[in-house]
Every structure is written in C-alpha cells, then in structure tokens.
Amino acid sequence: MQELFDRRVLLITGKGGVGRSTLTAALAHAAHKRGKRVLVAEIGQADSDYTPLARLFGRDTFPKDPIPLSGGVRGVTLWPRKGHERFFKKVIPVSALVNAALSSHALQRMLDAAPSFNEMGVFYHLLTLLLEQRPDGKYEHELIIVDMPASGHTLGLTGVPSRVLEAMPSGPIAQAMREGQEVMHDPKQCAVWVVALPELLPVTEALELLDGLVKDKMPIGGVLLNRFVPDEFTPEERERLQPLLEEREVYGKARFIGSPRSEEALERLDRGSKVRVLRITERPLQGKALAASIAEDFASGRTA
Amino acid sequence: MTPSIAQLVMTRRVIVCGGSGGVGKTTTATAIAIAAAQRGRKVLALTVDPSKRLAQTLGVDRNAAAPTSISAERMAEAGIHAPGSLEAWMLDPSVVADRLIERLVTDTTEAHRLKGNRIYRQLSRLVAGTQEYMAMEALYRFLEEGRYDLIVLDTPPSRNALDFLLGPGRVAAFADGRIFQLFLPSDQQTGFFRAAAASILTRVNNAIFGEQTYGELQEFFATFANIIVGINRNASQMLKTLQNPDEVAFLLVSSPAAEAMVEAFYFRRKCLEMELPFRGFVLNRSEARPDARVMPEVSAFGEVDPVLGSALAKLQRLATLELAQVERDRKLMDELTTELGEDAVALAVPALANGAHDMEGLMHIATILMEEPVPVTEHPVPAA
Numbered sequence: 001m002q003e004l005f006d007r008r009v010l011l012i013t014g015k016g017g018v019g020r021s022t023l024t025a026a027l028a029h030a031a032h033k034r035g036k037r038v039l040v041a042e043i044g045q046a047d048s049d050y051t052p053l054a055r056l057f058g059r060d061t062f063p064k065d066p067i068p069l070s071g072g073v074r075g076v077t078l079w080p081r082k083g084h085e086r087f088f089k090k091v092i093p094v095s096a097l098v099n100a101a102l103s104s105h106a107l108q109r110m111l112d113a114a115p116s117f118n119e120m121g122v123f124y125h126l127l128t129l130l131l132e133q134r135p136d137g138k139y140e141h142e143l144i145i146v147d148m149p150a151s152g153h154t155l156g157l158t159g160v161p162s163r164v165l166e167a168m169p170s171g172p173i174a175q176a177m178r179e180g181q182e183v184m185h186d187p188k189q190c191a192v193w194v195v196a197l198p199e200l201l202p203v204t205e206a207l208e209l210l211d212g213l214v215k216d217k218m219p220i221g222g223v224l225l226n227r228f229v230p231d232e233f234t235p236e237e238r239e240r241l242q243p244l245l246e247e248r249e250v251y252g253k254a255r256f257i258g259s260p261r262s263e264e265a266l267e268r269l270d271r272g273s274k275v276r277v278l279r280i281t282e283r284p285l286q287g288k289a290l291a292a293s294i295a296e297d298f299a300s301g302r303t304a
Numbered sequence: 305m306t307p308s309i310a311q312l313v314m315t316r317r318v319i320v321c322g323g324s325g326g327v328g329k330t331t332t333a334t335a336i337a338i339a340a341a342q343r344g345r346k347v348l349a350l351t352v353d354p355s356k357r358l359a360q361t362l363g364v365d366r367n368a369a370a371p372t373s374i375s376a377e378r379m380a381e382a383g384i385h386a387p388g389s390l391e392a393w394m395l396d397p398s399v400v401a402d403r404l405i406e407r408l409v410t411d412t413t414e415a416h417r418l419k420g421n422r423i424y425r426q427l428s429r430l431v432a433g434t435q436e437y438m439a440m441e442a443l444y445r446f447l448e449e450g451r452y453d454l455i456v457l458d459t460p461p462s463r464n465a466l467d468f469l470l471g472p473g474r475v476a477a478f479a480d481g482r483i484f485q486l487f488l489p490s491d492q493q494t495g496f497f498r499a500a501a502a503s504i505l506t507r508v509n510n511a512i513f514g515e516q517t518y519g520e521l522q523e524f525f526a527t528f529a530n531i532i533v534g535i536n537r538n539a540s541q542m543l544k545t546l547q548n549p550d551e552v553a554f555l556l557v558s559s560p561a562a563e564a565m566v567e568a569f570y571f572r573r574k575c576l577e578m579e580l581p582f583r584g585f586v587l588n589r590s591e592a593r594p595d596a597r598v599m600p601e602v603s604a605f606g607e608v609d610p611v612l613g614s615a616l617a618k619l620q621r622l623a624t625l626e627l628a629q630v631e632r633d634r635k636l637m638d639e640l641t642t643e644l645g646e647d648a649v650a651l652a653v654p655a656l657a658n659g660a661h662d663m664e665g666l667m668h669i670a671t672i673l674m675e676e677p678v679p680v681t682e683h684p685v686p687a688a
Contacts, residue, residue, distance in 0.1 A: 015327075016324055016326050016327050016563065016564065017326075017327070017559030017560065017564065017589070019561075021562070021563065049566070051566065052561075052562040052563045052566065055562065088512065091511050092512070093511070097507060097511070100508060101508045101512070104508075168513065168520075169516075170514050170516050170517065171513050171514015171515070171518075172511065172512065172513075172514055173513060174514065205326070229622070232618050233615060233618060234611075236611050237611055237614060240609070240612045241612070241615040241616070241619060248600075249597045249598070250597055250600040250619075251597050251598070251599055251600065251622075251623035251624075251630075252600055252619045252622035252623030252624075252626055253597075253619075255625060255626055256619055256622055282625050284624045284625050284628035286628070
C-alpha cells in the first residue's frame with residue numbers, strides 16, 4: 001500500500017456521483033496516517049457556496065493558499081487566477097509591469113474567456129505548490145491529492161499542455177507547460193486513479209477514460225472500484241434463496257441479483273485494461289464516517 | 305401550480321436539459337423528445353457531441369448536415385406512428401462555427417484567412433462557451449423557422465451545468481472591444497497616453513505569450529473584430545428568447561450525489577438571476593421512488609435449514625446496504641423538494657439494470673419522466 005502513496009501527486013477522477021470526493025478524502029487520511037505531509041486540492045469553481053470535498057473536512061470551501069484541516073491534512077483550492085499571478089511574477093521581469101498586467105481588466109477578461117488559459121492557471125498553481133520547499137530543502141507538500149473534475153473535463157485538463165503547445169509552440173507559456181508535463185507524465189511522480197462503479201456502463205466509461213488518459217500520456221495508477229459488492233453466496237445458498245425471493249419485494253434482492261455483476265465488472269476491468277484494480281466494498285455509511293472507514297482500509301492495506 | 309414534465313412537453317416550444325457531463329443528460333433529453341412525439345407533437349431533438357451509443361440507438365448519422373428523421377421502424381418500436389414527428393440533429397460544433405463565420409463575415413478572403421489562423425482553429429477549445437453559443441445559435445434558427453412544435457435541447461457536455469447559461473455571454477465577453485485593444489499593434493493606438501500604455505502592454509504581452517504567439521493573436525483579433533458586433537447582438541437576442549416562461553422550460557439533469565446538490569441549487573439560483581424559466585430537476589439513478597419493499601425476515605429458518613439460514617444472514621447484510629442507499633437518496637430528494645419553489649418539480653429516475661441505451665430503455669425512461677411527481681413525504685416507510 002505504501003507504494004500507492006509513493007508519488008508527488010495523485011489525480012483522482014471518474015464521472016459524477018461515483019464517489020470521487022469521498023475517496024480523495026479517504027486517501028488523504030490514509031497517507032497522513034502513514035506519515036506523509038498531505039495536501040488535498042480541488043479545482044476552483046465559479047463561486048460555489050460549498051464543495052463536497054471541503055464538507056468532508058468540516059468546512060464549506062478551501063482557500064487559495066493551503067490551510068491545515070482537521071486530521072492533520074492540509075487543503076487548498078487550485079485557482080486559475082492564482083496560477084496566472086504566479087506565472088506573471090515569474091516571466092515578467094519588472095514588478096511594475098506585473099502589476100500592470102494583473103490590474104489590466106482586458107487581460108483578465110481575456111484569460112477568463114479562454115478555458116485553456118484557465119486550465120493553464122490551475123495547472124501552474126498546482127506546479128508551484130508541488131515545487132514549494134521548506135527551509136530544510138524538503139518538499140512542503142510531500143503528496144498532493146487532487147479531486148479532479150468529472151471524466152470529460154479531466155481529459156480537458158490533462159490535455160491542456162499539449163493543446164496549448166499546439167496553439168503556442170514557443171514562448172514562456174510553452175516553456176511552463178513543458179515543465180508541467182515533465183512532472184505530470186512521470187510515473188515516478190504522478191499517478192491518475194479512475195474511480196468507477198461495478199456496473200455495465202460505468203465500467204465501459206472507465207475503460208474509455210483510461211484510453212483517453214493513456215493517449216494524453218498520463219501515468220495510470222489504476223482503477224478504484226467503488227461500492228463493490230462481493231458475491232458471498234455459495235451456489236447452494238443461491239439456489240435455496242432464489243425461489244423464495246421471486247415473489248417478494250424485499251431489500252437486498254437487487255444486490256443479491258446484482259453482486260455477480262460486481263464480480264463481472266471486476267473481470268471486465270482486468271481484461272480490458274492492464275491496470276491495477278482496487279476494490280472498495282460498499283458500506284452502509286455516508287459522509288465523514290464513510291471516508292474514515294475507507295481510509296482505515298487504505299492505511300492498513302486491507303484494500304486489494 | 306407546479307407543471308409536471310408531462311405538461312411541459314405538451315405546452316412549451318423549447319425544453320433545455322442542462323447538467324454536467326456523465327449524468328445521463330442526453331438520455332433524458334432523448335426520452336423527453338420521444339414522449340412528446342408519442343403524444344403527437346412534432347419534435348426535434350438537438351444535441352451537441354453525443355455519445356456513439358445514442359446515435360446508434362436512434363439510427364442517425366453523427367455528422368449529418370441537417371436534422372434527420374428517425375426511421376419509421378424505430379419509431380414504431382417506440383410506439384410513434386405519425387411519420388416525421390421525431391427528428392434528431394447531432395451538432396458538430398466546428399461545422400456550425402464555420403457556417404457562422406461565413407454568415408457574419410461577408411468578405412470571402414477574410415473568412416478564409418480567419419479559418420486558416422492557428423488561434424481560430426483551436427477556437428472552440430480555446431474560447432469557453434463556443435459550443436454553447438453554437439447550440440443556442442442553432443436553436444434560435446430552428447425556432448425562427450417554426451418547423452417544429454417542440455425542440456428539446458441537450459446542452460453540450462461540460463464540467464458545470466452553468467457553462468451553458470454563461471457560455472454565450474462568455475463568447476460575447478471574449479468579443480469585448482477592450483480585449484481587442486490588448487492586441488492592436490501599438491502604432492495603431494492614437495494619443496500619447498494610449499500609445500505609451502500600448503507599448504507597455506506590448507512588453508507585457510511579449511513576456512507572457514512570446515513574440516510569435518502574440519503576433520498570431522494580433523492577426524486573429526484584427527480579423528475577428530469584424531464579427532464581434534454580430535456575436536454580441538445574437539447573444540442578447542437569444543437570451544431574450546429563452547426568457548419567455550410560456551414557451552421555454554429549463555430542466556437540470558443530475559446524479560443523486562452531494563456534489564450534484566451544490567450544482568443544482570446554484571443552477572437554480574443562476575436561472576432566477578438571469579430570468580430564465582427554471583422548471584425542475586431530474587435526478588437520474590436515484591432510489592428516491594415509491595417503494596413497497598420490506599426488510600427480509602431472518603429468524604425462523606436458521607436452525608432448521610443451515611444453508612438457508614446462512615443465505616438469509618448474508619441477504620440481511622445486503623438489505624442494510626440497500627436501505628442505506630434508499631435513505632441517502634431520499635434525504636437528498638427531501639432537501640431538494642424543501643428548497644424548491646412552487647413552480648419547479650423534482651423527479652427521480654431509477655437506474656435501469658441494462659442501462660438506457662436501446663429503444664426499450666429510452667421508452668421506459670420516457671414513461672417514468674411523464675409520471676406525476678409524488679411528494680417524498682408520502683413514500684411508504686419500510687417495515688423493519
């Protein structure tokens with residue numbers, strides 16, 4: 001399990017409603033228990049009142065600079081403008097000009113209007129946090145875990161450097177994008193984990209997402225198969241129970257019928273991709289309690 | 305009085321389905337279109353960048369140049385017998401973009417030059433809201449033509465449902481004159497202060513973008529400047545059309561997850577701010593539905609029949625999981641309905657075992673969408 005956390009950055013992705021935020025929080029708690037200095041990050045949205053990830057740490061949102069959260073983990077929102085600001089400071093030699101750039105409404109609107117510039121800002125913000133060092137030369141944040149946006153948009157984000165390089169092959173932006181690619185494309189430093197549910201369509205979508213990520217040259221950590229229901233019934237038990245349930249509307253019946261499908265989904269993932277699949281079993285919990293319970297399993301290496 | 309989706313389908317000219325990617329928005333929009341056609345309306349299902357599977361199910365070409373009728377065979381499968389009452393068009397954003405340029409830029413060499421510009425070729429990906437703007441453009445044109453009773457618009461896939469509402473405005477903001485000032489060559493700026501400011505900007509821009517890219521941006525903006533007036537006028541006209549509460553209804557399609565709720569409330573608030581007629585939520589894959597299930601009883605069998613006893617104990621554990629999910633989904637639904645005003649509905653659609661990617665699945669969803677919503681508090685409480 002240690003190997004899972006032996007990176008600088010983990011990107012957690014998957015489509016809406018599969019439990020990305022919960023697993024991001026669980027991984028952060030587990031890595032912290034293993035002694036890592038962990039930063040959880042999410043990507044800034046317009047002006048949301050609260051975010052599900054922040055809620056799992058007892059806050060409404062995270063600020064744009066890292067703050068300590070309950071449980072020893074730190075949290076931050078990656079914000080396009082923060083990235084632009086840091087980028088301007090690096091590439092514009094005269095500080096008066098930096099201020100001119102930062103206070104230019106036209107330039108700000110231009111950067112707002114173009115999503116690639118926004119994504120570049122997010123990217124750059126992440127990059128600067130990764131490189132931040134303590135006085136003793138060690139990294140300020142040994143491990144950054146990012147709750148990525150839903151599938152399609154993740155590809156939007158991971159594809160940013162190459163898209164930007166296509167439109168602007170030279171200049172300081174191109175150089176920063178190349179620096180970012182060096183970290184993001186390095187399997188020793190970065191891993192993308194796709195969260196999926198053990199059902200027909202979600203598995204197909206996870207496989208498609210994995211394909212897309214490989215095309216973007218992203219190093220894949222594997223699949224987190226969430227809400228997995230192991231099939232624990234022996235053939236005899238199934239045979240006895242089946243006729244009894246035929247006429248009845250009871251809770252548990254759908255999962256009794258569905259749990260073999262969970263196992264099938266696992267097999268399909270194993271066959272369709274050459275990546276690691278970790279099963280996270282379904283449990284009758286929600287919110288912080290759910291994240292804590294999954295974190296226990298991650299930390300103790302019970303997740304397999 | 306809260307209009308149900310069944311009523312909206314019969315009375316509105318446009319139904320816009322919004323939502324972030326991967327929540328079954330296209331499926332919902334298509335099912336609504338099918339339901340409307342079943343009820344005798346002439347319907348166009350308009351979607352941007354749909355999945356391959358859906359195009360296959362409907363039997364239409366993904367890159368057709370114009371709306372295509374769904375074949376009589378497939379329609380009969382869906383119980384629709386009026387020929388030509390259901391058409392679908394899957395918009396290709398780059399095709400619509402080129403057409404828009406051709407309409408707005410009358411000078412063909414200029415249009416040609418613009419299309420060859422590297423920045424333009426990345427435009428739909430570089431400028432936020434371009435796809436949304438294109439979808440609105442197409443919608444607006446079909447409304448003017450008046451060929452359809454109802455147009456169901458499946459909005460472009462995006463990270464955030466709001467992207468659709470804000471999209472056209474973003475394009476207009478991008479086309480803002482002040483941004484253009486940034487990229488006009490400094491010798492074209494008049495007056496001492498302006499020229500001085502422009503030369504500072506040139507230095508800043510060169511530092512940020514690099515000289516070559518800055519040059520290309522300048523060329524792009526010089527050409528693009530000619531069409532901004534058109535874009536701005538269109539965007540405000542389209543917004544006005546969408547604000548008509550007698551003709552238009554906005555629905556948010558969402559998954560029953562915590563993040564969906566954040567988005568749902570925000571979407572509704574933004575609709576109200578922009579005076580768009582928000583009419584409700586469709587919660588996909590939700591268990592917050594009328595439910596006759598009970599907990600399985602365990603005790604009697606265990607001692608007589610150990611195999612069945614152990615099977616029932618395992619079933620009991622699964623029942624706990626299932627009940628927990630139902631409770632979670634109901635709690636979300638309750639939160640939603642409490643927050644909802646009088647003029648919006650919330651409807652839960654369950655996950656289908658085989659997905660909704662064949663005609664049968666779409667029909668099933670269509671039937672559920674046409675149900676009158678049941679207030680959650682009236683759902684039977686499961687017996688322990």
